[in-house]
Amino acid sequence: MRSATLIQKEFPVPLNAPIVADLDEKSLLALIFPRLGADTALLGPGDDAAVIAAPDSRTVISIDTLVQDADFRLLWPSGYRTTGFDVGWKCVAQNVSDIRAMGAVPTSLVVSLTLPGSTEVKWVEDLADGLAAGISALASEQCSVVGGDLGRGSQIVVTAAVTGDLEGRAPVLRSGARPGNVLAHIGALGLAAGGLAVLESSFDMSDPGGAGDQELAGLVMAQCRPRLPRTGAGPDAAAAGATAMLDVSDGLVRDAGRIARASGVGIDLDAGYLRTRAASLAPAAVRLGADPLSWVLGGGEDHGLLAAFPPDAVLPEGFVRIGAVHDGEGVTFGGQAPPATGWDHFAG
């Protein structure tokens, strides 16, 4: 008999749909693993630990977490319901992006799921599908989920650790930018922030795949299922001589500031170019009463790559010059204080 206290308002489960509390760990794993596709490890899931290849005798590693009600809501004010697929995809995107930002190629993920008993089993299956689709689209055929952990909690928490292969290259740090370098970027700017604004708005997004508002639905997808730059972008930047690189997860100004601080340099962002980028978001921003430039400069979660290159470097395909590195400190916008900065996802 299902306890009424397990039913959350945010997560209406059809009356006879199985929920996580109905299953033991083994049964739930048996539903998840077949959805993850072939594993690419030397030793995949099922033992105490997995074994992955590290061809150049180094492994790049990072960890990142998505928490319900902090990083996503199951039900947004706009009526959009975050799917398991969204969370699985986004988990891959934000993790893989950190590996690419070192100039490396993703090789594996281990994933820990903390789930309330009231979570619909189908939502968890969708999450597995989102992980698989995200890996297929954003990582490579050499990457897979090689292990995991399941536990119970009062909120959905999805943590992945991701590994990568530098393929013999030196990692590209944040600290190598030098005065005279070109600052370049590849990927979306401001779309995920726009999507967050739509999700938090009163526009009806309860059926984003329907025939409704495609402009706003596109922004919602950029927030919930971010598309990363092409898979070769990070390694290509490393090969082209990038002196510093990171993925823009907390906003362009804030993340440029991290390169400036780590490298002991100043960075001036190209105001003309970034205003043009903002102009393309203006129609949607006007409808939301928002400033598109604040999305471009301060919005996080787009996971584009921001890199510094020597002045004579040929920028890899897709990278666009968006600023210059100079002797000094801090980040300016056309020589002035930036009109918007980024966000601290932890503060508050």
Next chain:
Amino acid sequence: MRSATLIQKEFPVPLNAPIVADLDEKSLLALIFPRLGADTALLGPGDDAAVIAAPDSRTVISIDTLVQDADFRLLWPSGYRTTGFDVGWKCVAQNVSDIRAMGAVPTSLVVSLTLPGSTEVKWVEDLADGLAAGISALASEQCSVVGGDLGRGSQIVVTAAVTGDLEGRAPVLRSGARPGNVLAHIGALGLAAGGLAVLESSFDMSDPGGAGDQELAGLVMAQCRPRLPRTGAGPDAAAAGATAMLDVSDGLVRDAGRIARASGVGIDLDAGYLRTRAASLAPAAVRLGADPLSWVLGGGEDHGLLAAFPPDAVLPEGFVRIGAVHDGEGVTFGGQAPPATGWDHFAG
């Protein structure tokens, strides 16, 4: 002004003590990282990802999570308050144990912390101290925290991914046990289960370090800060020819069953020896109205190592014969059905 709703009954924070909500991510990280000790990575914390050495061109990897109210309580019925140190130590213990069970040596951890805003900053500092102490005692000088992630949530969730080095050896799987093998074990059996029983009891454990009940306090420590077998136990077992190995995290019968199933064999546990082990716990168990044999056979979280060896193998120091592998299936106890099994930490 601190919101009254942030104050949890389980977690009474002194009125002027700083809590997590008072700090931004950077400030909290600045408190945590100096406590973690020297990092041993090729590239440690501070960039998008870390880079660790993989000397034999392979990396062992696993992930494990501790969730408040599922894996530990901040305040137990006995009055014991789980410290940050406990959680940090246990996080290391359960992760490192998975690496050792492959016959590998731990090389790094990446740690993700999800924290309620009401968490006292000192508790988080204690957690960092527990991570450092756990690594120092249970891993090696070649292991450290090389990266992490901080986020906010309604419960404390601590996830670590851990890596290991096989030092050129083949990993010891669960699937290689053969009829005629000796089943051997090293480590505690039933202590952590006894500790859980004490924590859930009405014995007063509010001051376990005091002059009070040392017998019960010892069990509490085995639950909250498990001591693992000596650091060389896993690699030594691999070198001695172990055909199968795992760490006993969910109970001896349940975990022996995993070797039996993966290897396609039957396992008979030595009833005489295990009754002797249970007898040493009887004084405490009697006081709690519990059956010590159920602790020994069904209790999890001791993180000893259970391994099968060829009949002519010399058991490495500390390993004790506790059973035999035979043609068949399942787990028996002196030829009979076991009087207790393990637990599914996910079900319920």
